Amino acid sequence: MVHKENGFTLLEMMIVLTIFIVCLTAALIPLRTIANDVSDRQFFQQIERDLFAAQAYAIAKGTNVVVHFFENGRNNYHIYTFEQSRKTLIKREIPNRFIRDERNMSAITFLRTGMTNRFGIIYFTTEEKSTRLVFLIGRGRFYFLEE
Known part of the structure; x- marks a missing residue:
């Protein structure tokens, strides 16, 4: 009596595993883009909170507050008082992207009144996109604009 066992051969298992890995990899590719978008959004929200805090500090303490981006070519932003004692309020890293x-x-500079000393744009550029931080003239208002 011949006993035949039914099952998958090693070759069939390898083909199925290869197809599964290719499908899994294809599904994970957009995940990196989504993670970068979420990280960028959190970073811009943090900058916004820090700028509002700097503006509020300038008004409350009656002192000028400077916000310096990419200081000395480094990826950070530094918020400090303009007075001789130059007190650091906030210093954060800008992601290397x-x-x-x-x-x-x-x-x-946020003046004692909460207004900015000038208007202009700070660009946050990555390989995929560019986001502008726009400071308006008067009243110290600002907003982000994605290009």
């Missing part, structure tokens, strides 16, 4: 853009203005 963002490269310094030559069109950037380097710093903006």
Whole structure:
């Protein structure tokens, strides 16, 4: 009596595993883009909160507050008082995905009244897109604009 066992051969198993891995990899490719978008959104929300905090500090303490982006070519932004004692309020890293853009203005100052000393644009540029932080003239207003 011949006993025949039914089952998958090693070759069939390898083909199924290869197809499964290809499908899984194809599904994970957009995940990196989504993760970068979420990370960027959180970063811009943090900048917005820090700028509002700097503006509020300038008004409450009656002192000028400077916000310096990409200070000395480094990927950070530094918020400090303009007085001689130069007190650092906030210093945060800018993710390495963002490269310094030559069109950037380097710093903006919130005056004692909460208004900015000038208007201009800070560019946050990656390989995929560019986001502008626009400071308006008067009243110290600003907003983000994605290109």
